[in-house]
Amino acid sequence: MIEVKDLTRNFGSLVAVDRLSFGVPAGEIFGLLGPNGAGKTTTLSMLCTILRPTSGTAAINGVDVREHPSQVRRMIGIVFQEPSIDDRLTGRENLEMHADLYGVPSAEKKKRIDDVLQLVELEDKADLLMRTYSGGMRRRLEIARGLIHYPKVLFLDEPTLGLDPQTREHIWGYILALSKREKITMVLTTHYMEEADRLCNRVAIIDFGKIIALDEPRRLKEKLEGDMITLMTGDAPRLAGRLKEAEFVKELRQTDDELRVIVRNGNAAMPRIVETAASLGIRIESMSIREPTLEDVFLHFTGRDIRGQGADEYHGLSAIRRRGIR
Amino acid sequence: MSELRGIYTLWLREVKRYGREKTRLVSSFIQPLLWLVIFGSGLRVTSVGTGGIDYQKFIFPGIIGQTLLFTSMFMGISVIWDREFGFLKEILVAPISRASVFVGKMLGGSTDAVIQGSFVFVFSFIVAVHVGIETYLLCIPIMLLITFGMVSIGLALASVMESLESFGVIQTFVNLPLFFLSGALFPLSNFPEWLRWVSVVDPLTYGVDALRTIILGEAWIPAIPLLYDLLALIVFDAIMIFVGTIIFGRTR
Numbered sequence: 001m002i003e004v005k006d007l008t009r010n011f012g013s014l015v016a017v018d019r020l021s022f023g024v025p026a027g028e029i030f031g032l033l034g035p036n037g038a039g040k041t042t043t044l045s046m047l048c049t050i051l052r053p054t055s056g057t058a059a060i061n062g063v064d065v066r067e068h069p070s071q072v073r074r075m076i077g078i079v080f081q082e083p084s085i086d087d088r089l090t091g092r093e094n095l096e097m098h099a100d101l102y103g104v105p106s107a108e109k110k111k112r113i114d115d116v117l118q119l120v121e122l123e124d125k126a127d128l129l130m131r132t133y134s135g136g137m138r139r140r141l142e143i144a145r146g147l148i149h150y151p152k153v154l155f156l157d158e159p160t161l162g163l164d165p166q167t168r169e170h171i172w173g174y175i176l177a178l179s180k181r182e183k184i185t186m187v188l189t190t191h192y193m194e195e196a197d198r199l200c201n202r203v204a205i206i207d208f209g210k211i212i213a214l215d216e217p218r219r220l221k222e223k224l225e226g227d228m229i230t231l232m233t234g235d236a237p238r239l240a241g242r243l244k245e246a247e248f249v250k251e252l253r254q255t256d257d258e259l260r261v262i263v264r265n266g267n268a269a270m271p272r273i274v275e276t277a278a279s280l281g282i283r284i285e286s287m288s289i290r291e292p293t294l295e296d297v298f299l300h301f302t303g304r305d306i307r308g309q310g311a312d313e314y315h316g317l318s319a320i321r322r323r324g325i326r
Numbered sequence: 327m328s329e330l331r332g333i334y335t336l337w338l339r340e341v342k343r344y345g346r347e348k349t350r351l352v353s354s355f356i357q358p359l360l361w362l363v364i365f366g367s368g369l370r371v372t373s374v375g376t377g378g379i380d381y382q383k384f385i386f387p388g389i390i391g392q393t394l395l396f397t398s399m400f401m402g403i404s405v406i407w408d409r410e411f412g413f414l415k416e417i418l419v420a421p422i423s424r425a426s427v428f429v430g431k432m433l434g435g436s437t438d439a440v441i442q443g444s445f446v447f448v449f450s451f452i453v454a455v456h457v458g459i460e461t462y463l464l465c466i467p468i469m470l471l472i473t474f475g476m477v478s479i480g481l482a483l484a485s486v487m488e489s490l491e492s493f494g495v496i497q498t499f500v501n502l503p504l505f506f507l508s509g510a511l512f513p514l515s516n517f518p519e520w521l522r523w524v525s526v527v528d529p530l531t532y533g534v535d536a537l538r539t540i541i542l543g544e545a546w547i548p549a550i551p552l553l554y555d556l557l558a559l560i561v562f563d564a565i566m567i568f569v570g571t572i573i574f575g576r577t578r
Contacts, residue, residue: 050419073421084412088343100335101420103328129346 001026001153001185002047006056009042016042018209019056024187024202026152029179031200032189033294039209040189041081044157047187048078061152074102077146081157081189083138087130091122091141094130095148102149116144120174136167143174147182154178156188160195172198193294205298212301217294224292224300226250227266229273231259232285239282248272253299257285260299262292332422333430340404340434344441354397354442358389362449365511374512379545382453386446387537388510390465391472391530394443395504398473399497401435402480405577406490414577424575428481432567435477440469457541464540471559472533478563478570485577508534514549529562 002024009017017039024030032040045051047058049069058065060072085094095113104112117123120140130138139159146154159175160168176199179186190196196203197217204214213220233239240254243261248269251262263269266289277284344350366382376384408414417427447465450457479500487493507521508530514522525531536555539548548555 048419050415070421073419078419080412080415082412082415084416086339086343086413087411088346089339093339093342097335097339098416098420100331101417101422103331103421 001028002030002058002060002187003062004047004056004058007043007046007053007058008055009039009046009051010054016209017046017053020206020209020211021056022204022211022214024185026185027179027183028201029175029186029188029199031196031203032187032206033191033193033196033203033298034189034206035191038191038206040191040206041157042209043206044155044187044189048076048155049073074149075152077149077151077154079139079142079146079154079156079159081161083142085130085138085142085145087133090127090129091117091133092126094141095126095145098145099148104149112148112150116147119147119178120144134167136163136170139163139167139171140174143171143178147178147184151184153185153187156186158189158191160190160192168195175199193298197294203294205294205301207302213297220294220297221292224251224262224296226262226264226292227269227289228292228296229261229263229266229269229287229289231261231273231287232257233259233277233282234285235280235282238280239277242276242280243273246272246276251300260296262296262300329422329426332420332426333433336417336427336430337434337437340401340431341437343404344434344438354393354445355448357396358393358446359449359452361389361392362386362453366453375516376513377547379542380453383455383542383545384538385511386450386453386455387541388508388534390443390446390469390537390541391508391510391534392505393446394439394469394472394533395476395508395530396501397439397442398435398476399480399483399501401431401439401477402482402484402497403490403493404431404435405481405484405574406487406493410490418577424577425571428478428571428574429567431481432474432477432570435480436470436473439473439477440466443469443473455541461540461543465537468533468536468540468556468559471556471563472530474563475529475559475566478566482566482570482573485574504528504530507531509549510534529559532556532558532562 004023005021007017007020008015020043032043034040042051046053047060047065049065049072053066061075063071063075065072092113095116096109099109099113114123117126120143122137122140122144125133125137133141143159160171163171172195175186178184188199200217202215203217203220204211206212234257236254236257236259240252240259243249244252248263249261250264253260261273270287270289274284362382362385366385370381374381405414408417447457447462483496483500484493487496507525507528509525510530514525514531517525532550532555535549536552536559538546539552
């Protein structure tokens with residue numbers, strides 16, 4: 001459904017997206033995961049024909065985004081990162097306008113609008129002005145709007161950014177239900193690990209405009225092979241130094257008082273870590289064991305926390321990029 | 327066909343939004359009233375050389391022109407607004423040409439401005455001008471011709487402006503000269519020769535003259551024949567729509 005080859009976009013001397021290549025088969029939910037400024041939105045904008053690629057190609061359903069942008073636009077639905085609804089109109093009026101702009105057959109217009117409203121459970125709010133909607137309701141309406149013209153691909157740019165956990169859970173439910181019911185292909189960007197894990201069939205982890213890993217979330221986590229033990233201690237550096245040499249430790253990261261240790265068998269490793277600490281006279285404050293998350297995967301591939309310092313210094317750049325897109 | 331539908335839906339949006347803004351509707355009554363009553367009665371006794379026409383009557387069509395001018399220019403704000411609230415993106419990625427988006431917005435803005443201009447007619451009794459329904463109907467196409475070009479200027483200016491503030495400044499910069507040079511408040515014959523030449527390139531000159539010709543009827547001797555007024559307005563509209571489409575087409 002989507003073919004991307006060597007897709008590149010520069011902003012001046014900055015390479016925002018660097019020779020990206022991937023394919024998305026029909027019906028898949030594909031995720032672009034990475035910190036702010038990694039190039040996710042830029043990639044999405046190029047696929048949506050909002051931004052012209054500097055080089056490389058991308059095709060939606062066999063149609064090149066550069067050669068036939070308006071044809072591509074008819075085939076895709078977009079849910080932008082920032083709100084993009086007219087809040088002086090009602091929900092239904094926003095949907096009607098979208099249907100008109102995308103040339104939905106007049107005879108079908110009303111039925112389709114009712115359908116999508118039902119899908120996102122906003123039937124009873126449809127005739128209220130958008131400005132009375134909550135953030136979550138607006139998001140739902142935007143998703144509904146993206147579906148009216150029966151797109152082959154739906155693009156979602158950070159679909160749950162800035163929403164509370166409960167609303168986020170709701171939106172995820174809609175997206176999954178939609179994928180099941182309509183068999184629609186979806187591409188979403190996110191910097192929430194949990195979101196990528198919950199929704200996506202496959203995830204591409206992007207950093208500095210490059211794909212550093214691409215697979216099913218489960219397989220990505222399997223790459224770490226083992227369990228993640230997190231422990232808090234007063235003397236993390238000394239304990240880390242000793243544990244590094246232990247043969248059961250696969251990977252180890254230390255941040256302040258926290259140690260994250262990836263081990264092959266968590267249950268067997270726990271007592272041995274405690275023993276090691278005891279022999280050094282180090283007190284362990286707390287200890288937990290869990291399966292690795294995508295967050296750990298990201299850390300593994302980039303050596304940085306997705307919300308950590310590494311990502312922060314790119315806030316400035318992402319702001320510049322965003323201005324460029326407008 | 328789909329382009330026409332796009333234009334229609336964008337037009338409808340502008341009109342709906344306008345109708346829902348109560349403050350704008352109220353203020354549209356106040357401003358012309360101030361001009362007609364305070365400014366008009368204050369200057370009534372001085373001789374402005376209106377050719378025997380009562381001064382309030384004389385400026386009545388001028389105030390309609392002024393309302394059309396100010397409202398039309400102000401319509402450009404919708405571009406800035408849409409950009410600010412993200413809605414512009416939704417329109418710009420839609421499978422419809424930029425030219426159609428521009429024309430839809432332009433027609434919507436013109437409709438709003440003409441509605442606003444029509445409110446001024448309500449005050450015709452204050453200045454004792456008799457405006458029959460036929461006179462009003464004849465004024466509508468003229469009002470539309472005035473607004474098409476003016477809204478185009480407003481939209482074009484707004485699409486190159488970064489912020490609301492700079493749009494406000496530029497707007498005043500454009501509005502006042504067009505207003506003062508148009509002969510809305512005094513006959514053009516009062517101007518020295520060189521200023522009269524400047525007023526020739528002011529499109530509102532023709533708009534105000536046309537409105538005056540129709541509203542004041544026999545009493546007013548047209549500065550320019552009505553036909554020339556209309557031709558000038560049509561040429562002005564055509565140029566502004568063309569230029570506006572190009573400028574708006576570059577909007578990101």
